[in-house]
Amino acid sequence: MTLSKNDAKDILQARHGSPHSVLGMHPFTSRRGPGLVVRALLRDAAACDVVLISDSPPSVFPMDSLAPEGLFEAFIATRADVCAYELRATSADGRVRQFRDPYCFLPTLGAQDLYLFNEGNEHRIYEKLGAHIRDLGGVLGVAFAVWAPAATRVSVVGDFNGWDGRYHPMRSLGPSGVWEIFIPGLGDGELYKFEIRDSRGGLHVKTDPYGTRFEGPPGNAARVCETGGFEWGDAAWIERRRSQAGLHDRPISIYEVHLGSWRRKADEGNRPLTYREIAPQLADYAVEMGFTHVEVMPIAEHPFDGSWGYQVTGFFAPTHRFGAPADFAWFVDHLHQRGIGVILDWVPAHFPKDAFALAEFDGTHLYEHADPRQGAHMDWGTLIFNYGRNEVRCFLIANALAWLDRYHLDGLRVDAVASMLYLDYSRGHGEWVPNRFGGRENLEAIDFLRRVNDLVHHYYPGALMFAEESTSFPGVTRPPSAGGLGFDYKWNMGWMHDTLKYFSLEPINRRWHQNDLTFGMLYQYAENFVSVFSHDEVVHGKASMLYKMGAWHIPEKAANLRALYTHMWVYPGKKLLFMGSEWAQSGEWNHAASLDWHLCQYMDHEGVRRLVRDLNRLYASEPALGANDFNPHGFRWINCLDADANVIAYLRTDASEETLFVVVGHFGGATRPYRIGVPRRGRWHELINSNSEYYGGSGLGNLGGQTATAEPRDGYTQSIELTLPPLTTLVFKWTAGG
DSSP, X not given: OOSOHHHHHHHHTXXXXXXXXXXXXXXXXXXXXXXXEEEEEOTTOSEEEEEETTSSSOEEEEOEEEETTTEEEEEETTOOSOOOOEEEEEOTTSOEEEEOOGGGXXXXXXXXXXXXXXXXXXXXXXXXXXXXXXXXXXEEEEEEEEEOTTOSEEEEEEGGGTTOTTSSBOEEOGGGOEXXXXXXTOOTTOEEEEEEEOTTSOEEEEOOTTOSOBOOTTTOOEEOOOOOOOOOOOHHHHHHHHHTTTOOSSOOEEEEEETTTSSEEGGGTTEEOOHHHHHHHHHHHHHHHXXXXXXXXXXXXXXXXXXXXXXXXXXXXXXXXXXXXXXXXXXXXXXXXXXOEEEEEEOOSOBOOOXXXXXXXXXXXXXXXXXXXXXXXXXXXXXOBOTTSXXXXXXXXXXXXXXXXXXXXXXXXXXXXXXXXXXXXTOOTTSSOOOTTSOSBOHHHHHHHHHHHHHHHHHSTTOEEEEOOOSOOTTTTSOGXXXXXXXXXXXXXXXXXXXXXXXXXXXXXXXXXXXXXXGGGGTTTSSOEEEEEOGGGGSTTOOOHHHHSSOSSHHHHHHHHHHHHHHHHHSSSEEEEETTGGGTOOSOOOTTSOOOGGGGGSHHHHHHHHHHHHHHHHHHHOHHHXXXXXXXXXXXXEEOOOGGGTEEEEEEEOTTSOSEEEEEEEOSSSOEEEEEEESSOSEEEEEEETTOGGGTSOOOSOTTEEEOBSOOBTTBSEEEEEEEOTTEEEEEEEETTO
16 A cells, blocks of 8 residues: 555545545555556445556556545556546446546646635636536536635535545645535536535535525535526627616616516416516516516525525525526526516625525635624624625625626616615624724725626626615715716615605695605705615515505505505606505515415506506606606706695606606595696696596596696796696696697
8 A cells, every 4th residue: 555544544534635635646656666556535336447548458457445435546567657547446236337537637727717716806706616517638527616715625525426525525726715626427417515624623514605506495405507508589688788888867667576476376286487487477567567677586596485585595596496597597588588677686795694505614704704793794693794805705796797697687786785884784882893994884895896886887788786775875876986886776765765654644644744755855866766665665564565555445545556656657766666566466475475466357456557557658758757867957846845735746857848747746635626837838738647547546637638827826927727636646748739
């Protein structure tokens, strides 16, 4: 035996830190002179031969058994130079298999890859780390690589080796902290994890941080899966998107969809639709309803069915629940070909403590901060990424880019941005660590957000970045060059909160809360806002949008909701609505059930759906609305002070004021005659009346419009006399010549 007893012991006990220096073929000088030594540790092998395939015909050398666990060695005195070989293993029952030795291959990552990764600037590290099918000199197999700098040993485990960490220990690539191995013969669909021994001798069995596909709980293993073979048909869409790069003020109306509960197959055990089943139905519906984009959740792999998917354990993998990665690509491609953009909910703010995932990955706080004052999320019981660590920042930036690269997504909605920006988020005195200037801002997270936004826009022109940010942090949608964070859009959480507070009141009490309707205009043009009623508003006892409305009976609640949506669609800001809210779903969201589509047979629900459809069409077809959301000259209050009447009135216009809309919201409970000042004489056509019979209302309105008369009102020299139905928003458009 040429192998030292210590090396043999460490190999057999899976404690050797450099298995490639022991296993495989190596030049060796014995007492008999120079030659080659070949060593292998094989599972379920009673005997093994070395087959020198470089010879013709191949030479065969029997190997000596050094241990019953499958440790073999052969010394070949007739050779001095390393050459191509295979191993021929015979099991106890006589089965023979011949294969290339994993320990005869050079590393699949180069020094430049590792340097850029450790520097935080390898933007496509997802093509290097993880598991990738490779052809090395005509040998097909899978290259595995994982970052675990504090590990003393890392092995790939899977069905192919009985989940035994002794049989495929990986090679350390030095100070990079990356471990690597190429295993010939493995292919698509192979289940695997990484078994990691930490510096204290503890074992951790972890899923692949860069895994592209996973099995479901409780196994949660990664599957080898290549994502680059899909044949895309959306070139025209991508080119159109590219041409719109930097054009922020255009019609954007987003339908937020939880794929598992939009529709289900009731006749098949109430199962969710697959990616390929839901795509045609969702595309048809989004096109009919006039939405420009869908925002999908939960997509990134996560362990708990009954969640929004925000506790991510597979950051690079579409969830297995609805199909394979190629099926998700088909989903996106189909919507693109139907003219619908796809936005992904993205979660770089935190990750769960599940033992199989990122937490204490190599026995240390690798992805998270070690200090719980920085690394523990107080609200969600999760862990916060260490944005100041180059390799962690590289992981997250690459994750954002990978979704846009592999799946042609049109943008990312970044969850919980506020929790990233502030070191004292949800923390009391003494529970947080100030930044280097003594402040509360998370400087590393701010730098990360600026970088990821810049890189998304650089690599994927026209892709959009949305911030869910609930504070008054300045410059969220301003470019980093101007001191901003670089997002394209920000969810308008303040407007949402104030508006829902107002509409949740009984009409008789609203006069005391007029400010809730008008305050938002003070900051409306500080950011590029999206007006949102999202999934967050219809869970955890908050009630559905319908049941939030301040009324006792369903018809009055529906009237309130119609008035609210009409106001939302003509008020400045892009639009987002959670599924089911567009037709006044009655119940809160339920992850295990379909939306209550049967309610659309009733006008209190179907009428709301018709209204949202018509509002989307109006918004998209009128540049004064959809292309002037961020133009402060495109909005003027006409009357915002008549709280006793529960009335607001405002003007929407384009830059040239060739197109004029007057919007009148009457949120009181009784019919009211009312005179409104208007900027021009002529005919004002009633385009939208949320009280129309077609929408489920009483039909009371203004007979198609009113003509302005020379009676001064609201600072104008002319006005129109209106009938204001209760709980109604009216939209009028001026027509030259009447």
